[in-house]
Amino acid sequence: MKAGPDISRIAALVGDPARCNMLTALMTGRALTASELAQEAGITPQTASSHLAKLEAGGLIEPEKQGRHRYYRLSDPDVADVLEGLQGIAARAGHMRVRTGPKDPALRHARICYDHLAGDLGVQMLDSMRRQKLVRQSKQAIELTGEGKRFMAEELQIDADALTHPRRPVCKACLDWSERRHHLAGTLGAAVMDRFTELKWAARDATPGSRVVNFSRTGEKRFAALFGADE
Amino acid sequence: MKAGPDISRIAALVGDPARCNMLTALMTGRALTASELAQEAGITPQTASSHLAKLEAGGLIEPEKQGRHRYYRLSDPDVADVLEGLQGIAARAGHMRVRTGPKDPALRHARICYDHLAGDLGVQMLDSMRRQKLVRQSKQAIELTGEGKRFMAEELQIDADALTHPRRPVCKACLDWSERRHHLAGTLGAAVMDRFTELKWAARDATPGSRVVNFSRTGEKRFAALFGADE
DNA sequence: TTCATAGTTCGATGATAGCCGAAGCATCGA
DNA sequence: TCGATGCTTCGGCTATCATCGAACTATGAA
Structure with a gap:
């Protein structure tokens, strides 16, 4: 069919609201646990686990095991760059969102x-x-x-x-x-x-x-x- | 829950294979008609029309009417940049189609x-x-x-x-x-x-x-x- | 050991959205 | 005016996939 890397698979990963919330939460550079990311996305841990597995398979995030926690971080600065680029486009298109309270x-x-x-x-x-x-x-x-x-x-x-x-x-x-x-x-x-x-x-x-x-x-x-x- | 622009809507637009094929076809910088894009994506004109409307609403492409044709082009160089960034990530993750980059x-x-x-x-x-x-x-x-x-x-x-x-x-x-x-x-x-x-x-x-x-x-x-x- | 917590897997459900056939506009050439 | 072409809208079908309850594994704490 077409040539080139398969963008749409990657973009589809970002295209789900729950997964997107997780990724944006990780854009600060901090590594977060699976449960934290679940709460961040407003979904149950089971659903989050499924999403995280997909994001990892897609090469967008990387896990780090720490005791019984599993920390996830963006796998590469380029990922954050692309997310920022998407933010720019989204902002221009006027698709904004509501604000949240910061952490303690x-x-x-x-x-x-x-x-x-x-x-x-x-x-x-x-x-x-x-x-x-x-x-x-x-x-x-x-x-x-x-x-x-x-x-x-x-x-x-x-x-x-x-x-x-x-x-x-x-x-x-x-x-x-x-x-x-x-x-x-x-x-x-x-x-x-x-x-x-x-x-x-x-x-x-x-x-x-x-x-x-x-x-x-x-x-x-x-x-x-x-x-x-x-x- | 999150602050900032809504990335996921934009990413979801790119996340569909048919739409993604259209966008990559536009990455050469040329403007293409709706039917050409339909063929490029391997779908019928009706379906393509629906997709093109969504891409336009999302601010990714811009139409230009010319007679009974409707030419579409990427609305902004930033869009091409983001697509290139996605290509890079997809390539690194090993999600290739046939070969990298443009055919020409x-x-x-x-x-x-x-x-x-x-x-x-x-x-x-x-x-x-x-x-x-x-x-x-x-x-x-x-x-x-x-x-x-x-x-x-x-x-x-x-x-x-x-x-x-x-x-x-x-x-x-x-x-x-x-x-x-x-x-x-x-x-x-x-x-x-x-x-x-x-x-x-x-x-x-x-x-x-x-x-x-x-x-x-x-x-x-x-x-x-x-x-x-x-x- | 036993209990609690973090995370995963499985199965069923339901909503979203892509898809096409058919019909409807719009534009062009004659 | 007519017919042909490019494109869009409508309606119904279907497949995909996000979601959650329940059950399971693994690690740490008492």
Whole structure:
């Protein structure tokens, strides 16, 4: 029949409203879980699962398994470009939509991911640790350096050697929900969060079920001194 | 639930195989009649009429009445750009039909993409510019180096500083339809193409609506001297 | 171990939309 | 005026596919 790559299959994937909602939700660059994408699209998890499988088969998104979660991200910047181009055309044609409420900013700033710190500050902490050469990271594997051990002992009174666990690594990179980068998990990540709580630098929000972590004023200051964004 | 323009309606238009065939047939830049498009898509005129009405309502194509014929063309170069982007994604995902890109070899060799050079030679030019360190490219962003500015001034009498534009970047990577790689777009891409025309190195094909670019013998030689494939 | 949560698979249902035959306009040439 | 051609509208048929309930797997928590 015709020559050339089969555009229509790809376009049809974007053409379904539910799938399109998922893709636009991913345009921020963040990786989202299957359930989050289901809610974003306003459909049940079963339906979402089917859609995600199709999008993956079409090469538009890529999965990353993380525990029992499955994070999805756009597989390539070109995909976002095409979506933007479509937005431009749609905008010109006057097909607009209604607006939605943004996510909880506090949740994005600092929250608990299982038992360790996540969000803006979590990502910032791991970034800073890399910059200060407290850890070496290659892909998912993170290792505490000698300097890192000293730092933990002196600044946070954490004995890294005591954190070994039969079934859990000391350091682990965990994909962040709001940022799309990694923060520190593992027994060290948990120990650091525990220490923050003990020192009253931070506390989990009182609201039952909330994952928000509130930093005290001095806590935020001390945190910045150890893991400041710049320098 | 989402903000922004409604992509999915537009994408759904492209998502139908029959409509998609029509759109790709229009990508050459020529305007085609309704019956020609029907034949191109392999459907009856009635069905084609319905599709064309939808594409027009979606702002993808524009009609031009001429006697009892109704010519359709892509309403905007942006539409062709999005289609090319989709081709790239589809090609990467391995959803090929028979072969890539346009059938016409001349169209594959050198053609106009909006206002800049595309096809074999377009891709070759950007490759060569990267090799000669005339530009720096990181993903989609391209930047002209100091050496690149000198090169443009000396070899092509183009003042790169005069090319800044409020709504258009000087350099931009544009995914090529036939080659699946990038060629140079932006005001610089347009200026270079203009210069080629002025120097009579190349000229757009005389056939109305054709996107083919014909290089003269000396033009091809000069082009090779500046942007040769090897070296 | 047992329970809870995240995600998937399966099957049935229902709505959407592509398709074509037939008929209806519109334009051209004679 | 007539007939021919290009294109559109209408109506009914059909196939596709998104959707969800229910049941199943896998991972983590107690």
